[in-house]
Amino acid sequence: MRRIRIALGSEDGINISPTHLGMAEKFHIYDLWENGDYRFIEKRVNRSPQERKHADPEKRKAVTEILKDCDLFVGRRLSPNFVKLRDNTRFQPVVTEIDTISDFMEELRNFFPHLSDLVKRRKEGEKPKEIPKISKPLKLNHIYGPVPSRRLGFSLGVDLVPYKTCSFDCVYCQLGRTTDKTVERKEWMPTGEVLSQIKEAIDSKGRIDYLTFSGSGEPTLHSRIGWLIREVKKITDIPVAVLTNGSLLFKEDLREELMAADLVVPSLDAATQKSLERVNRPHSSLNIGEIIQGILQFSREFKGRIWLEIMLVKGINDVEEEIEKMVKIVRKMQPDKVHLNTVVRPPSEEFAHPLSISDLERIKASFGQRCEIIAGFKGEREEAYVQDIEGDILELVQRRPVTLSDISHSLGLHQNEVIKYLQVLEEKGKVEAHRFEGRRYYKPGMG
Ligand code: SF4
Numbered sequence: 001m002r003r004i005r006i007a008l009g010s011e012d013g014i015n016i017s018p019t020h021l022g023m024a025e026k027f028h029i030y031d032l033w034e035n036g037d038y039r040f041i042e043k044r045v046n047r048s049p050q051e052r053k054h055a056d057p058e059k060r061k062a063v064t065e066i067l068k069d070c071d072l073f074v075g076r077r078l079s080p081n082f083v084k085l086r087d088n089t090r091f092q093p094v095v096t097e098i099d100t101i102s103d104f105m106e107e108l109r110n111f112f113p114h115l116s117d118l119v120k121r122r123k124e125g126e127k128p129k130e131i132p133k134i135s136k137p138l139k140l141n142h143i144y145g146p147v148p149s150r151r152l153g154f155s156l157g158v159d160l161v162p163y164k165t166c167s168f169d170c171v172y173c174q175l176g177r178t179t180d181k182t183v184e185r186k187e188w189m190p191t192g193e194v195l196s197q198i199k200e201a202i203d204s205k206g207r208i209d210y211l212t213f214s215g216s217g218e219p220t221l222h223s224r225i226g227w228l229i230r231e232v233k234k235i236t237d238i239p240v241a242v243l244t245n246g247s248l249l250f251k252e253d254l255r256e257e258l259m260a261a262d263l264v265v266p267s268l269d270a271a272t273q274k275s276l277e278r279v280n281r282p283h284s285s286l287n288i289g290e291i292i293q294g295i296l297q298f299s300r301e302f303k304g305r306i307w308l309e310i311m312l313v314k315g316i317n318d319v320e321e322e323i324e325k326m327v328k329i330v331r332k333m334q335p336d337k338v339h340l341n342t343v344v345r346p347p348s349e350e351f352a353h354p355l356s357i358s359d360l361e362r363i364k365a366s367f368g369q370r371c372e373i374i375a376g377f378k379g380e381r382e383e384a385y386v387q388d389i390e391g392d393i394l395e396l397v398q399r400r401p402v403t404l405s406d407i408s409h410s411l412g413l414h415q416n417e418v419i420k421y422l423q424v425l426e427e428k429g430k431v432e433a434h435r436f437e438g439r440r441y442y443k444p445g446m447g
Contacts, residue, residue, distance in 0.1 A: 001033055001034045002033070002034040005070045005072070006030045006031070006072045006108070007027050007028075008073075008101065009025075009027055009074075009075070011024070013028060016076060016096065016098070018076050019076060019077065020081065021073050021075040022060065022063045025045070026046060027046060028040065029043075029044065029070065030101075034112060034116070038109070044066055044067070047066065056081075060081045060085070064091060067091075071122075072091075072093075072119065074093075074094050075093065075094075075096075076095070076096065076097070078093075078131060086127065086131055090122045090123055092118050093131050094131065094134060095134070107134055118130065118132070141197070142158060142189055142197050142198075143200075143414075144159065144417050145157045145205075146206070146207065147417050147420065148420075152209060152241060154210075155208075155209060155210045155241070156205060157212050157417075158194065158212065158213045159214075159215030159414065160189055161215065161216060161218065163179070163217070164176060164178045164217055165179075165188060165217035165221060166180070166182075166217040167245065167247045168280040168282050169348070170245075170269070170348065171279055171349040172311055172348065172349075175217075176404070177348050178281075181283050182221065182283060183285055185220070185222070186223050187222065187223055187224055188222050191224040191228055195228060195232070198211065198232055202236055209239075210239055210240070210263070211238050212241045213240070215416065216414075218247070219243070220242070220254055220258070221248070225242070225257055229242075229261050230260045233260055239262035240262050240263070241263040242263070242265070244266050244267070245280070246294065247282060247294075249294030249295050249297070250291065250297070255294075255301055259303070262305065263305045264298070264302060264305075265306075265307045266295055266309070267308075267311060268310055270288060270317055271325030271326045272322065273288045275316070275317045276288045276291070278317070279311075279317045296329070296333055299333045305337075306333075306335040308339065310339070311341045311342065312355050313354075318359065323366060327366050330367055336370065337370050337371070338367045338370050339371075341374050344375050346419075346422075346423075346433055346440060361373070389413070390421055390425065393421055393422070397444055398444055401434070401442065402442055403439055403442070404418055407442070430444070
């Protein structure tokens with residue numbers, strides 16, 4: 001197995017010396033293996049002479065003698081000696097801003113193939129100009145994905161509100177119960193920070209087919225969503241989609257803000273106040289008449305595409321009279337598509353059951369040509385799936401029962417992303433969900 005030997009300066013064996021490598025009092029030597037394992041080898045005292053002048057060649061020579069079996073020299077700063085090492089020796093310099101040895105070694109594992117290639121080329125006599133910089137990845141807490149999605153391809157999710165801040169508390173919500181039911185529009189997340197994270201993600205995340213404002217609640221509650229969409233449009237051609245429950249579209253300022261989006265996917269799960277209250281459990285100030293008028297008005301004004309999503313819950317909003325009323329609304333609205341969905345992911349409430357595929361097919365016929373069933377039934381797969389993430393989730397579940405939020409925090413993945421993996425793992429029988437004191441816990445399954 002391939003191995004790289006690493007030298008870094010440290011006085012206490014915990015932190016990397018905040019100076020040039022040659023100035024450290026002690027060197028710590030580690031081996032990093034191709035499979036990501038790493039091991040401390042030994043500590044060596046830096047017996048090289050005090051630097052008489054900057055980039056002293058005598059000092060460089062003495063340090064390379066002490067570290068002659070090492071491949072990688074790690075420093076906190078790019079010193080002139082590092083440039084000379086790069087241009088004249090077989091040693092590969094690396095610079096890092098990471099403070100501790102353990103964090104650095106963890107991060108270094110991700111760079112093994114690239115560093116190993118540089119080391120090999122040097123051993124063969126080449127002198128590559130690159131001095132890699134190892135940094136901690138920027139934490140993108142407002143961004144998740146790209147998540148493979150049937151409708152939007154690789155969709156980069158943008159989260160604009162704190163977890164479960166929503167004007168609804170839908171019985172089918174896959175995120176659990178709403179903890180902050182509100183209609184207050186305000187800057188729930190720092191807009192500048194969200195924008196810089198979107199920029200960072202566009203530069204670093206590979207294929208993105210859609211930038212999707214959705215996330216941990218209702219994105220239109222963010223009062224600067226319009227500004228954000230317009231700013232995003234200045235920096236990228238990637239289309240912007242907004243997934244909304246549609247409850248606030250009666251507000252003229254919000255409709256205006258959404259005009260810059262390419263695609264808006266509003267939901268409409270009810271045609272009567274009774275159904276709205278049963279399925280969406282809205283904020284007390286909301287009423288179905290206003291919601292429907294808002295959605296209709298928006299469809300008249302919006303120049304982009306609109307896909308209307310209708311989520312049907314067995315025995316709650318799937319009765320014939322309700323469907324007939326919804327069909328009439330859809331005729332007036334003329335959306336580009338109608339997406340019929342049902343409860344295929346673990347819902348907030350256990351009494352929220354899915355419709356059968358044959359019921360959905362029957363209802364689909366009433367909505368006409370533009371209607372599609374988008375519910376992903378058992379056995380269907382998303383386009384891409386990362387086996388490593390599946391393994392990480394299984395490892396957590398095997399240690400102790402965990403909630404969706406535990407998994408999301410432990411793995412640094414957004415809950416919406418984790419949900420997709422859990423759904424597949426449940427189908428395979430590898431995890432099982434259990435309710436305890438109102439919370440859903442995941443345990444190893446029998447599969
Ligand atoms: S499904 Fe959407 S609208 Fe309904 S409670 Fe969950 S986040 Fe809010």
